[in-house]
Amino acid sequence: MAEATLPHNVPAEYEPSLFGTYSKKIGMWLFLLSDSLTFGALLYAYSYGRISTPHWPTPFHSESIVNATIMTAFLLTSSLTMVLAVRAAVNKDAKAQRLWLLATMACGMGFVILHGREWAKLIAEGLTLPVFPKLAGSTAAGEFATVAQTVPQFAATFFGLTGMHMLHVTLGVVYLGVVALRRNFIPVLLVFWLAAWLGTPPTSPFHYGAHVLLLAAIVCSIILWLKPKIYDSSDVEVAGLYWHFVDLVWMFIFPLVYLMSARI
């Protein structure tokens, strides 16, 4: 049977991209569409619980609303710095790209720290889940000790939804760290892990949640060892899509969960 051969010096012609852009970006869009259904399901579950429960708690005092507003400002600002990082990347300004990415990470970390503080406050007041470590002795008198028992849907949907979002922000910071610093980010990530693990008491869910960072460090090490590369503007743009999505989801969580459950 004769074999077909292609001459080597003829420039190849390819079909144009169906969506007018490169595959990596289309892949990220597909992932984000599927992830939006995950968050959609969680938001619908929260709303379903709220509609079907007559005495839905409204636990967020003015202090919590201010805290959540600052968190929102952090995320919106991080989106601006992210888009400036993409702009620096397409202009091939490596230094500015790295600085804007680091600024985005700083805003993301600010968001996670404030959110963690909010969680710790609610847990200390008695709003908790059975899976969380038990606080020594004290929570029975907290403001929300009865809420956790009479309306368990609230704690389940609140921690489920905001916890999933916090996980996305944390992984987003790791993703941007890898794009900005490559292998140099691994020791930084390990320091973050140790700080989060040793800096939180064993009664905090973050004490165990911190191991996500260790897992991320292992996965990133494997990826960076197997496929070391210099990330170009397309990589920064794709990372930016993920980051903006995390911001986008918060635009629905903030009003639906916090503002609609405010007790002013």
Add this chain to the structure above:
Amino acid sequence: MEAFQQAIADQVAEQQRHHGKAQFFWVWSALLVMTAIEVYLTYQNMQPLRMLTILMGLSLVKAALIIGFFMHMKYEISRMKWLTMCALVACLSLMLFFFPDALRILSLGVR
């Protein structure tokens, strides 16, 4: 990345090079202002349904700004825009079918 993918990526980067920096600051400012309006409304003790409608309306506008400008969807070709956004809206809308059930539970008097 393969050569033809790199060529497309370079083309996309070239298009993005012409996007003005100022528009990103405008979008960011608009998002912050809308957030401030949302928080202001929270302190007005409005009727919950009315407040929910306004908040969700503002959230949709904010989402459109983020997708359109920050995620560059505004500059994608029509096929990309319509296929992704229609698929997303259709799938999320399907979940609305759960809500009548939530109302039914309420009217049945489950406590």
